[in-house]
Amino acid sequence: MPDSQILVEARREMEICNACRYCEGFCAVFPAMALEREFSTPDLTYLANLCHNCQGCYYACQYAPPHPFGVNVPQTFALLREESYRQYAWPAPLARAFEKNGLVVALTTAGTLALVLLLIGTLTSPGTLTSAYSGPGSFYNVVPWAAMTIVALLTLLFSLSALTIGGLNFWRDAGKNLSLRSRDIALGLLDALTLKNLGGGGHGCNNSDESFSQSRRYLHHAMAYGFMACFAATCSAAFEAYALNLPAPYPLLSVPVVLGIIGGAGLIIGTSGLIRLKIITSRAPAATELFGADFALLALLWLAAASGLMLLAFRATDAMGTLLALHLGLILSLFVLLPYSKFVHGIYRTLALVRNAAEGSN
Ligand code: SF4
Ligand code: SF4
Structure with missing residues (x-):
């Protein structure tokens, strides 16, 4: 080619x-x-x-x-x-999702929201969305346990498979057949987790002009660690539900809720700040044709975090059903879109940092 x-x-x-x-x-x-x-x-x-x-x-x-x-x-x-x-990208035909990515994100989110509403409309009685429920298992009055589990598992497994295969495809080319040592992997991960290279040699980034700032690095940290905390919250909630037989929602001081609050706050702070930086950034060194994809992922993460925190705040009221449907629709959209969004840069960049550590140039 x-x-x-x-x-x-x-x-x-x-x-x-x-x-x-x-x-x-x-x-x-x-x-x-x-x-x-x-x-x-x-x-x-x-x-x-x-x-x-x-x-x-x-x-x-x-x-x-x-x-x-x-x-x-x-x-x-x-x-x-x-x-x-x-x-x-895997499967290859879905690589087209990177074209007009902003539109793809909007349409997919509309589709997953419609799917959740369809499931609720089909599997529960009329008025469910506007009724107040409380106590353990109250979420399942709105979205039945089996439907929630099957749809979430299928989309998450698909997403993780696509991300893993995409990463392997990248490494097959860009990895240069390097034999990996655990030290190189650890160094690459450390560089990724500290965003050392966003420090621009110590002064920070040029966000909007020639002046330096660490703000983009810190906002990226808030978003990335916020995302990880939210993922840990989801995993711990799944553990409580399936291994300990303790159905959601959980008390304010439980592991899933505390992690969810910290993660949601980090995501909102990080994505809000990064959206602002993207708006004020100088267009000259930027690839403006990719801004639609950047804004779409940031907006989706912001909405997922905000809807999760709103659900927590109003879970004992009759707004719970609507907020749960909204939150689940956004999370499903996020799961489906992760392999076809800017999110993949985290995986490819980490792998590039591992090769960099293996070559010992830095
Ligand atoms: S190559 Fe990339 S990371 Fe390095 S100084 Fe230029 S913009 Fe920054
Ligand atoms: S050509 Fe420009 S970007 Fe490349 S190393 Fe020289 S000063 Fe830096």
């Missing part, structure tokens, strides 16, 4: 950068680039996913537009990353 236009552009820019090397101290990309004499397609895919889009090299670059060389590494790598998400 001939190289795409964006691959050709990435190769051209890396050849200029490899001769220049001014940005070596900014992030892991430039030391990793310096190891290559020629840039194969998997190498460029790896470098693009190693880039954390801090934009530091754009503002430092003497060859950035309007210079005739037109070097714009953050923009070029953002477009190449998106190309890699489509290339490695």
Whole structure:
């Protein structure tokens, strides 16, 4: 298959950068680039996913537009990353979901909300959505236990399978047949968990102009750790329900609820701040054609977190049914869309950081 236009552009820019090397101290990309004499397609895919889009090299670059060389590494790598998400997606026909991703997210969310309402309408008596229920098992008056379990399990299993196969596809190319040591995996994970490369060499990112800030890094932390806490809340709730036979909803001071509150707050703070940064960011180093996908995932995460916290606040009232339906519809949409959204960057970037640790360039 001939190289795409964006691959050709990435190769051209890396050849200029490899001769220049001014940005070596900014992030892991430039030391990793310096190891290559020629840039194969998997190498460029790896470098693009190693880039954390801090934009530091754009503002430092003497060859950035309007210079005739037109070097714009953050923009070029953002477009190449998106190309890699489509290339490695599983099953391949669903890779098209990355095109017009904002619309796909909106339509899928409408579909999952309709599915939840259909299940409630079919399996429960009229008026269920507007009735007040309380005590253990009250959620199952609105959405029967079996329906909730089967739909959630099927969508989660599909999502995890698609994410795993996509990650393996990426590693098969970009991993360069490296034999992995546990030390490299640990180092790669540590870099991913601390977002070291979003620190831009110590000063932070260029969010909207040439000034530096750590805000994007901290907001990303709030969102990512918030997401992990919410996932842990879901797992602990499943453990209580299935292993301990304790049906939801749970008391305020139980493990699932405390984790859910911390995670929901982190998600709302992180996604709100990242949406604001995306609105004010300079368009020059950005790939604006991908903004729809970025906003769609941030908005979906925000809505899922907000609906979860609202459900907790109003679970003893007659608004519980409607809020539960809304929350479940959003969570189902999130499960289905994770492999076909910007979420996959977390997996590919972590794998790129593992290769980076294995090559020892940083
Ligand atoms: S981004 Fe510009 S300044 Fe930095 S290494 Fe590349 S060519 Fe040099
Ligand atoms: S992480 Fe920042 S400095 Fe490094 S290539 Fe990406 S945008 Fe440039």
